[in-house]
Amino acid sequence: MSDTPPILELRQITKRFGGLTALEDVNFDLHVGETHALVGENGAGKSTLMRILSGVYNEYDGDYILDGQHIRLASPRDALSRGIGMIHQELNVMPELSVAENIFLGRQPLTAMGSVDWRTMNRVAEEELRKLGFNINVRLPLEQYPLGIQQVTEVLRVILSGARILIMDEPTSALSPAEVERLIQLVNDLRSRHKRSIIYISHFLDEVMRVADRVTVLRDGRNVATVNATETSKTQLISLILGREMDAVLPSASESTAKRTLLSIKDLSGGAFENVNLDLDAGEIVGLYGLFGAGHFDLARALFGMFRFDSGTITIDGYSFPTNFTARDAIKKGLAYVSESRRKSLFMDEANYRNITLPHLGHIGGFWPSYAKEVAAARPVMEMVNVQPCKPDNPVGTLSGGNQQKVAIARWITYPPKVFVVSEPTRGMDVGAKNEVLSILVNFRNQGYGVLVVSSEPETVLAVSDRIVVMSRGKIVSELANTGDLQKEALMRLI
Ligand SMILES: Nc1ncnc2c1ncn2[C@@H]1O[C@H](COP(=O)(O)OP(=O)(O)OP(=O)(O)O)[C@@H](O)[C@H]1O
Ligand SMILES: [Mg+2]
Structure with missing residues (x-):
């Protein structure tokens, strides 16, 4: 690898x-046909x-060398014209445009007459997606598809734009295990068959070990090490990342007392789910596991009055909601909900404290909550989930991805609910932060709250759930006690 000069060097x-x-x-380099x-x-840089x-930032100190030439990029467009394409951590898609339009964003094929060649565009988009194993209607708006498809669309857009250097910032954080497999295959293919060079950012170290030739570790904005993947291990990477061994022990479960059902879902049917029956007790964590499209994320939204259901009932601590209740009603009855999409739930330009106090303004000071009161409410919960840096006044948008997720969770700890519904609680989090957040959920359970963890990551539901409910195609297909020997493979086989 090191006998040829790098294609790119910082x-x-x-x-x-x-x-x-x-x-x-920081030093970093990349060779042709390498995955680095x-x-x-979170926040390492x-x-x-x-x-x-x-090319997003062009004010910095240091040297940028591409193909042996010192350069300074003017913009992302400049980068793309030199063959450098980035798939951002927070998706950059246009939800209201069609899947095909998103894939060809900014460079739609034209007919001889000079108008957009829809037929070619749709055909190529469909073919390319099919190669990746997705048979979908590319004429529909992208927003009608799950996040997994949206992510694949963005990957495809950058690949088809002809980039020879591909930067993937957590490309699999929204994908199901099967989709992850396809993406890993795609990355390996691009590298070995098409000689593309790839920079791959991920918190999933198993995945990193499978795709990477070399791994560079950053800590607090500095280089820690660059190692060959064949000469390292997951354990070594964890200690390089954290600068210490990880204490991976979650708090132990407290003895449950008398059974009290906090959330009861009876015969619930709506567009994305059918005949769902599910109970959640005080002092219990139930994992709701399924792949994208299984309906579990929509079911979670329905509990918060954000997804219509046609029949059935949702009862919180004895109170049954009418069919057309709102998020406001849900909050009032003691339900909290963290969406799997940070972009939708956080206001990126608003200060951290505002994002946290928003649903609680009534509690915090009647009609006129003061700045001081809001910050006083937000700071302790930010500390509790360890938001770094812990600055209530900073806009959420300036935090690293994982830290934004912590703010989304902190929002609901301010006034703990009875039932906590969290979709993908650890998405985008580093190994240490994952543990911190899962510990928070276990502590909630131990304090007698009910926690519903909705996820497509088997590791997450296995780590914290007392019981696991598996959903597939809108239906509950299985329910299992999470005894210690339940395995990831066993869970994935059920769907
Ligand atoms: N636009 C910005 N303004 C101010 N601070 C910023 C901005 N962007 C990033 N930072 C800070 O720079 C540091 C590095 O952030 P960065 O987003 O690069 O982390 P990261 O390694 O990608 O983390 P994650 O795994 O959570 O995505 C963090 O402390 C972050 O808060
Ligand atoms: Mg990041």
Whole structure:
């Protein structure tokens, strides 16, 4: 690998945001046909480094060398014209445009008459998606598809734009296990057959070990190590990432007392689910597991009055909601809900404290909550989930991806609910932060709340659930006690 000069090299990169140093003297290089993984804790500087690489930031210290030439990119468009394409951590898609339009965004094929060649566009989009194993109608708006498809669309857009250097910032964080497999195959294919060079950011270290030739570890904005994937292990990577061994022990379950049902779903049917029956007790964590399209995320939305159901009942601690209740009613009755999509639930330009206090303004100070009261309410919960940096005034958008997720959870700890419904609680989190958040959920359970963990990540539901309910095609297909020997493979076989 090192006998040819790198296609791309970053030397001594330093990047500051006001007083915060996000990167300091960072070195990174990439060879032709190589997959180079970049790992590190939330806030380590991975996305910032890649934004420099892809032309988003052009104010920084250090050298950028492409094909042996010192350059400074003017913009992402400039980067793309030189063959560098980035798939961002937070999706960049246009939800109201069709799948095909998203794939060809900005470079639609034209007919001889100069109008958009819809037929070619739709055909190519359909073919390319089929190669990846997705048989979908590319004429429908992208927003009608699950996040997994949206992510694949973005990957495809960048690949088809002809990029020879592909930057993937957590490309699999919204994908189901089967979709992850296809993407890994695609990455390996692009690298070995098409000689593309790939930078791969992920918190899933198993995945990193499978795709990467080399792995670079960042910690606190500095290089820690660059190692060959064949010469390292997951355990070694974890200690390089954290700078210590991980204490992976979750709090133990407290003895449950008398059974009390907090959430009861009876014969619930709606567009995306059918005849769902599910009970959640006080002091219990139920994992609701399914692949994208299984209906589990929509069911979670329905519990919060955000997805219509046609028949059946939802009861919280003895109170049954009418069919057309709202999120406001749900909050009032003691339900909290964290969506699987940060983009939808957080206001990126608003301060952290505002994002946290928003649903609680009534509690915090009647009609006129003051700034001081809001910050006083937000700061302790930000500390509790360990948001880094812990600055209530900063806009959420300036936090790293994993830390944004912590804010989304912190929002609901301010006034703990009776029932906590969390979709993909650990999406985008580093190994340490995952553990912190799962510990928070276990502690909730131990305090007597009911927790419903809705996820497509088998590891997440297996780690914390007392009981696991499996959904497939809108129906509950299985229910299992989570005894210690239940395995990821066993769970995946059920769907
Ligand atoms: N636009 C910005 N303004 C101010 N600070 C920023 C901005 N973007 C990033 N930062 C800060 O720079 C540091 C590095 O953030 P970055 O997003 O690069 O982390 P990351 O390694 O990608 O983390 P994650 O795994 O959570 O995505 C963090 O402390 C973050 O808060
Ligand atoms: Mg990031």
